[in-house]
Amino acid sequence: MTCGTCSKPVNPGRTYCSRRCAAFANLTPKGGIYVAKDGRAYVSLRGKRKQLYSRCLMEAHWQRTLAYEEVVHHINGDPADDRLENLAVVSRREHLAIHRSECRKHRKLSDADLQVIFSSSLGPTALAREFGVSPALICLYRKKHSDEMRAGVEQRPGQTFGSARAA
Incomplete structure (x- = not known):
């Protein structure tokens, strides 16, 4: 049997491989996933808590909570493209440097x-x-x-x- 969120193998009698995957799958029925005006997708987790969908995906994929200093960067620059192959976790400093260099190019x-x-x-x-x-x-x-x-x-x-x- 595999995890309902990340498709990793799970122990018999379990649906999810971790609490993080269970939290990701158990979205509140009122909120769920919504897209903001800037194209970024957000997830409502257990009540009023909001999180970027891309960040939630990377946390489920890596099976750990990302630190505050870690930022999920969209490689192709499109915030609506949340495929795992388009996401990279970088430090805030690295993220700023990436976008500064893109600014200079354009x-x-x-x-x-x-x-x-x-x-x-x-x-x-x-x-x-x-x-x-x-x-x-x-x-x-x-x-x-x-x-x-x-x-x-x-x-x-x-x-x-x-x-x-x-x-």
């Missing part, structure tokens, strides 16, 4: 755009609308630029933003 702003942003008196919301990025990204670029200027870093022609080194 950066929409040229060096000329950045110069306009740094010299403009417009607010982040207006600039974000103009360049088609988020206001948070505008604030991040402005903060990084002001930090580099304060540190006395010069940017040479042909050098990308954020790669200047202090002399």
